[in-house]
Amino acid sequence: MSLRIPFLELDRMHQSLRIELEAKFSDVLQTGIFSGGNEVDDFAHAVGRLLGVGHAIPCSNGTDALEMALKVVGVQPGDEVIVPALSWVSTAEAVVNMGAVPTFLDVDQNGLLDLNRLHEGISKRTKALVPVHLYGKMVDMQALTAVSRPLGLKVVEDAAQAFGSYQGGIPAGGWGDVGCYSFYPTKNLGALGEGGMMVTGDASLANHLSLLLNHGQPEKDVHLISGRNAKMDSLQAAFLQVKLNHFESMQQRRKALARIYLDRLKVQPLIRLPEGMLNADHNAHLFTIHCPKRNYLKAHLEDRGIGSAIHYPEILPNLPPFSDAGNYPMASYISQSTLSLPLHPYLTEEEVHTVCDAVLDFFARG
Ligand SMILES: Cc1ncc(COP(=O)(O)O)c(C=O)c1O
Structure with a gap:
């Protein structure tokens, strides 16, 4: 069924960026450089400047970034x-792919990682922590690093x-040893x-990451360590520069x-609204509410031609690759009650009001 307000509309x-993106494509086509080159370097510098981080290292995707980051900070099998x-x-997958063991903590x-439980999860074998700034909202990094650093x-x-x-x-990603x-x-x-991308303030970690993502090569035909191919495509770096400007x-x-969602939906006490969305430590990536009868609300919205999404319908410990029988009540509660409403920069205000009307109408009907 085609929805009148899909969850996301990248098209x-x-x-709106078509002319600029096509011009970039044409430039790259002209240079004939599709791997590495100026576009990747320029993108790295642009992000490094914007975020104020020492080293910004573009790579193939966020999952590879996590794996390489875990490797360079010294995570070993076991x-x-x-x-x-x-x-x-990806968060847990990267750990398992390094041969390490994820210790799941409730949120x-x-x-977000429940910092009050941090000590419960730390053992003699703990090497690292991977806080996730879920939905765009940052974990309290001051509090987290106050525990991790002394240990x-x-x-x-x-x-x-x-x-x-x-x-x-300090940007999300700029607090830890490496940010992905x-x-x-x-x-x-x-x-x-x-x-x-991986960012770090540590020059030797940055050097290790740059080697890892390109077969351990500091220069052509020199291979210092066993690495992999996790380079960013030149074309993607070129497109990302266009998008970074906007x-x-x-x-x-x-x-x-x-803000419209928050103002409109706050009248309904059955809805738990996302916290701190308008603050600097939230980039408004996802607008996630928690509510009873989540699946019925999702179906109701779909009947009205409105898309929504669930982040995430299953908690990580329950997924077959990790299967951990521990108890994670808050994560389980969120996975059963959360719904993400459409939020992207090309949504009109009228569309947001239409979504709010449909959500409020669902609860008004009881
Ligand atoms: C929390 C989180 N971690 C890791 C990733 C992995 O990123 P990628 O899809 O670029 O591999 C994603 C992206 O989907 C993510 O949302």
Whole structure:
């Protein structure tokens, strides 16, 4: 069924940027450089400048970024790595792919690693923590690093959803030993394909990451370590530069639309609204509510031609690759009650009001 307000409409965004994107494509075609080259370097510098981070290293995607980050901070097979019970699968997958063991911790009511439980998850084998800035909202990094630093634990931030969030002026991704972003097309800064990035303030980690993602090569035909091919495509780097130029205005638009949702939906006590969406440490990536009868609300919206999404319908410990029988009540509660409403910069205010009308009407009917 085609929806009149789909959850996401990337084609609308790309219509407005079409001329600029086509010009970039034409430039890259002209140069004939499709791997590496100036476009990737220019994108790295542009992001490094914008975020104020020492080293910004573009790569193939956010999952590879997490794996490489875990490797360079020294995660070895058999080590334990703390991850939240609620996230996209990559967070735990990256740990398992390194031969390490995810230690799942329950989340708080915002879906973020529950910092009050941090000590419960730390053992002698714990090597690192992977806080996830889920939905674009940052984990309290000051509080987290106050625990991790004295214990010598490494921190790899999963900032895949949080490009553009800042805490105390430091970007999501800039607090840990390494921060990882995804430029998957649906992200606030999305490529026209796959893309990712690692950021770090540590020059030797940056050097290790740059080697890892390109077969261990500092220069052609020199292979210092065993690496992989996880380079960012030149074309994606070129497109991402175009989109980076519009990032700030798109963020403002997201926040303005989020404000409408917050103002309209606050009258319904059965809905739990996202916290802190208008603050600097939330990039308004997803507008997630919690409510009873979530599946019925989703169906009701669909009947009205409105798309929505569930982030995420299953908690990580319950997925077959991880199967961990622990108890994660808050993560489980969120997975059963959460619904993400359409939020992207090309939504009109009228459309947001239409979604609000439909949501409020559902609860008014009882
Ligand atoms: C929280 C989280 N971690 C990791 C990733 C992985 O990023 P990618 O899809 O670029 O591999 C994503 C993206 O979907 C994500 O949302």
